[in-house]
Amino acid sequence: xxxxxxxxxxxxxxxxxxxxxxxxxxxxxxxxxxxxxxxxxxxxxxxxxxxxxxxxxxxxxxxxxxxxxxxxxxxxxxxxxxxxxxxxxxxxxxxxxxxxxxxxxxxxxxxxxxxxxxxxxxxxxxxxxxxxxxxxxxxxxxxxxxxxxxxxxxxxxxxxxxxxxxxxxxxxxxxxxxxxxxxxxxxxxxxxxxxxxxxxxxxxxxxxxxxxxxxxxxxxxxxxxxxxxxxxxxxxxxxxxxxxxxxxxxxxxxxxxxxxxxxxxxxxxxxxxxxxxxxxxxxxxxxxxxx
Amino acid sequence: xxxxxxxxxxxxxxxxxxxxxxxxxxxxxxxxxxxxxxxxxxxxxxxxxxxxxxxxxxxxxxxxxxxxxxxxxxxxxxxxxxxxxxxxxxxxxxxxxxxxxxxxxxxxxxxxxxxxxxxxxxxxxxxxxxxxxxxxxxxxxxxxxxxxxxxxxxxxxxxxxxxxxxxxxxxxxxxxxxxxxxxxxxxxxxxxxxxxxxxxxxxxxxxxxxxxxxxxxxxxxxxxxxxxxxxxxxxxxxxxxxxxxxxxxxxxxx
Amino acid sequence: xxxxxxxxxxxxxxxxxxxxxxxxxxxxxxxxxxxxxxxxxxxxxxxxxxxxxxxxxxxxxxxxxxxxxxxxxxxxxxxxxxxxxxxxxxxxxxxxxxxxxxxxxxxxxxxxxxxxxxxxxxxxxxxxxxxxxxxxxxxxxxxxxxxxxxxxxxxxxxxxxxxxxxxxxxxxxxxxxxxxxxxxxxxxxxxxxxxxxxxxxxxxxxxxxxxxxxxxxxxxxxxxxxxxxxxxxxxxxxxxxxxxxxxxxxxxxxxxxxxxxxxxxxxxxxxxxxxxxxxxxxxxxxxxxxxxxxxxxxxxxxxxxxxxxxxxxxxxxxxxxxxxxxxxxxxxxxxxxxxxxxxxxxxxxxxxxxxxxxxxxxxx
Numbered sequence: 001x002x003x004x005x006x007x008x009x010x011x012x013x014x015x016x017x018x019x020x021x022x023x024x025x026x027x028x029x030x031x032x033x034x035x036x037x038x039x040x041x042x043x044x045x046x047x048x049x050x051x052x053x054x055x056x057x058x059x060x061x062x063x064x065x066x067x068x069x070x071x072x073x074x075x076x077x078x079x080x081x082x083x084x085x086x087x088x089x090x091x092x093x094x095x096x097x098x099x100x101x102x103x104x105x106x107x108x109x110x111x112x113x114x115x116x117x118x119x120x121x122x123x124x125x126x127x128x129x130x131x132x133x134x135x136x137x138x139x140x141x142x143x144x145x146x147x148x149x150x151x152x153x154x155x156x157x158x159x160x161x162x163x164x165x166x167x168x169x170x171x172x173x174x175x176x177x178x179x180x181x182x183x184x185x186x187x188x189x190x191x192x193x194x195x196x197x198x199x200x201x202x203x204x205x206x207x208x209x210x211x212x213x214x215x216x217x218x219x220x221x222x223x224x225x226x227x228x229x230x231x232x233x234x235x236x237x238x239x240x241x242x243x244x245x246x247x248x249x250x251x252x253x254x255x256x257x258x259x260x261x262x263x264x265x266x267x268x269x270x271x272x273x274x275x276x277x278x279x280x281x282x283x284x285x286x287x288x289x290x291x
Numbered sequence: 292x293x294x295x296x297x298x299x300x301x302x303x304x305x306x307x308x309x310x311x312x313x314x315x316x317x318x319x320x321x322x323x324x325x326x327x328x329x330x331x332x333x334x335x336x337x338x339x340x341x342x343x344x345x346x347x348x349x350x351x352x353x354x355x356x357x358x359x360x361x362x363x364x365x366x367x368x369x370x371x372x373x374x375x376x377x378x379x380x381x382x383x384x385x386x387x388x389x390x391x392x393x394x395x396x397x398x399x400x401x402x403x404x405x406x407x408x409x410x411x412x413x414x415x416x417x418x419x420x421x422x423x424x425x426x427x428x429x430x431x432x433x434x435x436x437x438x439x440x441x442x443x444x445x446x447x448x449x450x451x452x453x454x455x456x457x458x459x460x461x462x463x464x465x466x467x468x469x470x471x472x473x474x475x476x477x478x479x480x481x482x483x484x485x486x487x488x489x490x491x492x493x494x495x496x497x498x499x500x501x502x503x504x505x506x507x508x509x510x511x512x513x514x515x516x517x518x519x520x521x522x523x524x525x526x527x528x529x530x531x532x533x534x535x536x537x538x539x540x541x542x543x544x545x
Numbered sequence: 546x547x548x549x550x551x552x553x554x555x556x557x558x559x560x561x562x563x564x565x566x567x568x569x570x571x572x573x574x575x576x577x578x579x580x581x582x583x584x585x586x587x588x589x590x591x592x593x594x595x596x597x598x599x600x601x602x603x604x605x606x607x608x609x610x611x612x613x614x615x616x617x618x619x620x621x622x623x624x625x626x627x628x629x630x631x632x633x634x635x636x637x638x639x640x641x642x643x644x645x646x647x648x649x650x651x652x653x654x655x656x657x658x659x660x661x662x663x664x665x666x667x668x669x670x671x672x673x674x675x676x677x678x679x680x681x682x683x684x685x686x687x688x689x690x691x692x693x694x695x696x697x698x699x700x701x702x703x704x705x706x707x708x709x710x711x712x713x714x715x716x717x718x719x720x721x722x723x724x725x726x727x728x729x730x731x732x733x734x735x736x737x738x739x740x741x742x743x744x745x746x747x748x749x750x751x752x753x754x755x756x757x758x759x760x761x762x763x764x765x766x767x768x769x770x771x772x773x774x775x776x777x778x779x780x781x782x783x784x785x786x787x788x789x790x791x792x793x794x795x796x797x798x799x800x801x802x803x804x805x806x807x808x809x810x811x812x813x814x815x816x817x818x819x820x821x822x823x824x825x826x827x828x829x830x831x832x833x834x835x836x837x838x839x840x841x842x843x844x845x846x847x848x849x850x851x852x853x854x855x856x857x858x859x860x861x862x863x864x865x866x867x868x869x870x871x872x873x874x875x876x877x878x879x880x881x882x883x884x885x886x887x888x889x890x891x892x893x894x895x896x897x898x899x900x901x902x903x904x905x906x907x908x909x
Binding site for chain 3: 034036082083086087094096097098100101102103104105107108109111112219223226230261262264265268269271272275276279
Binding site: 341342343362363364365367368372373375379380381382383384388391392393394395396398400402405406407408412415416419455456459 | 733736737740741742744745747748751752754755756757758759760761762763769815
């Protein structure tokens with residue numbers, strides 16, 4: 001029994017670290033700007049497929065991945081320009097729905113280019129099973145966890161140490177004041193969308209390495225990211241990361257001990273309870289206003 | 292018996308005490324004023340009286356009923372109406388519809404009446420519309436009744452808010468800076484309106500005002516707040532020369 | 546909305562003939578009655594019936610989002626609850642159709658009420674997420690509860706509507722039957738919105754604090770409109786099931802809820818005839834232009850983006866307010882951010898407490 005629990009925990013941690021990375025990217029727009037970015041998942045889906053195409057065309061691995069992430073960021077910029085900026089003065093709903101529109105557009109384009117079937121992600125490096133006591137782990141899972149951690153770390157550094165990162169914190173608190181302080185708000189928002197897309201694609205690639213790629217994974221990712229952010233606390237990078245891990249672990253435990261078919265339903269149910277009982281999440285400090 | 296009474300009303304926001312142990316009472320058909328520098332807790336007092344916030348300590352009584360902690364819709368239904376410092380009209384509705392919203396609490400029609408358009412519902416609606424139009428006439432806005440509320444001039448919007456509040460048939464009317472931003476002429480009109488309201492409609496009125504001329508000319512009794520606490524109360528003449536009041540205003544940072 | 550009695554017969558009985566609305570009603574009714582004769586083929590007829598089935602969904606969405614300002618994206622769940630309930634009641638328990646129809650609406654209504662309670666306690670963003678969550682839960686449960694719903698295989702063989710010994714099998718009969726049901730929905734919705742209830746809803750949307758201060762029990766109205774909306778969504782579901790003679794989970798996804806939202810927005814939030822138009826356009830276009838099936842999402846997405854940027858008030862939404870004082874359009878005013886107050890109606894109550902305790906963070 002113990003062994004089973006450990007195995008589930010490790011699985012949970014592995015998938016959780018992927019969720020964490022996707023959530024960190026998602027939290028950029030959601031946490032900073034208060035907008036539910038419905039396009040997030042489809043952006044990284046598109047970027048992941050791009051990565052796949054590049055890799056299959058024998059572009060060197062690091063370049064392919066970097067390029068794909070940059071493309072993801074670029075698409076994020078497009079979303080910002082098309083779906084967010086023209087309707088900025090209206091609050092959440094309008095940009096939220098126009099983001100859905102952009103998501104649909106990219107999803108359809110992806111469908112036309114790559115078709116609707118599920119595709120495995122090309123193997124980037126050999127993996128093997130490692131024995132840890134009684135439990136067997138796939139080295140891929142360890143690598144992914146490590147990558148997710150380091151990428152998030154890099155991300156945190158950017159947010160806390162660079163000028164742009166600090167500007168983002170300021171803008172997320174108060175736009176008029178930030179403007180008064182000389183911060184280029186438009187540029188900062190663009191950065192937020194770019195970073196969100198960039199890191200989202202990174203997460204998406206890791207996701208596809210573990211599972212596979214299919215067009216619908218985008219929406220799925222958006223939902224997971226949103227749940228992770230709610231649990232961890234909206235607006236908090238730490239929160240998004242920890243929320244992702246917790247989500248992964250909870251899913252694994254629910255799947256292993258209760259039911260794997262209803263896993264997502266139970267997860268949503270728990271999230272709804274969290275929303276009512278602990279709206280701030282674990283690390284959150286920014287409670288959205290009551291209607 | 293007092294119309295309304297507060298006992299040691301207190302409101303804390305986090306570490307800040309916005310209203311500090313205020314004892315306050317208003318008699319029937321009385322006009323009372325509340326003055327005080329910015330941030331002295333006047334509007335917050337209105338907010339806890341009308342149920343927008345729950346007071347941290349203290350009690351409120353409407354006649355002999357304890358209304359402490361009642362939600363704001365219940366306070367309104369019980370007979371306390373208010374206007375807001377920053378006008379809160381329903382911009383996408385017409386002027387007459389705004390006032391008709393004020394009639395909401397006094398309408399008798401139920402959901403079934405509405406869905407089946409029973410004769411009693413139709414009568415209710417017609418009565419509500421008539422009453423709204425009468426009130427618009429009273430405040431001088433009848434000719435604008437089909438206009439969108441958002442399109443009215445500032446002074447007209449204030450009068451509309453007044454009409455809407457009166458439409459609820461309150462026993463007590465709370466006015467939060469009703470003449471803010473008005474020129475002396477408009478302010479004078481409002482002043483007269485307030486007197487007429489009290490005389491013909493028999494309601495008590497409490498008003499918050501920064502315009503001292505309006506306040507002295509309208510209120511029969513004034514309480515002065517500073518930093519959430521009551522520092523003085525009395526007839527206008529006494530308040531005008533009260534040392535503590537003068538200090539409070541002089542000490543206010545502009 | 547202020548013109549309560551547009552069709553009122555004035556002192557001169559003959560003047561009704563000058564009223565364009567009267568003629569529109571006459572012509573409209575004539576067209577509706579003769580549809581079975583006019584329609585060129587069965588395919589188009591079925592599209593018309595599909596539109597009729599979706600109209601209550603668009604109206605519900607309009608009521609909840611357009612009139613009351615609550616961004617619910619969970620309508621598809623109530624649609625589905627209605628569809629499955631109606632089918633299962635008839636097929637497994639032999640319940641007669643009229644009762645099955647009513648019960649499916651009622652069950653959807655009950656779930657709507659249940660969902661609305663927690664939604665009352667959370668902010669506007671979270672409300673959307675709660676409704677999405679509910680929709681997802683419904684979908685997953687229906688997909689996996691094999692014993693009840695047969696999961697992804699769905700329930701084939703759902704019987705057509707039947708009153709007594711009359712079976713409504715032909716498109717014509719279903720057309721008139723469903724037209725009556727949808728017509729009833731529209732009638733009730735119209736009466737609701739053109740009454741003090743409608744005013745209360747709009748008041749809640751435009752300025753909840755002020756609405757409360759006028760004696761409106763906002764919690765009651767929010768629950769009530771959720772109940773009303775989900776009831777009719779359930780009825781729509783029942784209509785769908787007995788028309789297609791099949792129920793399957795794929796119909797009741799978030800995309801479906803988004804579609805209902807689009808119908809309400811396209812037609813114009815706050816406009817009831819607009820919802821009919823929105824439903825008509827968004828249901829019939831994909832069906833009429835089959836070759837574009839592959840590009841469906843793309844076109845839908847483009848439509849959404851363009852609509853929201855260029856004409857957020859939809860086809861029939863009011864823009865009159867916007868034109869006059871340079872204020873933003875109906876929809877933008879509806880959804881304005883708090884840090885950029887619009888006119889006078891958007892200031893928060895914290896502003897009025899005169900900066901007590903420093904800058905407010907928006908939480909009460």
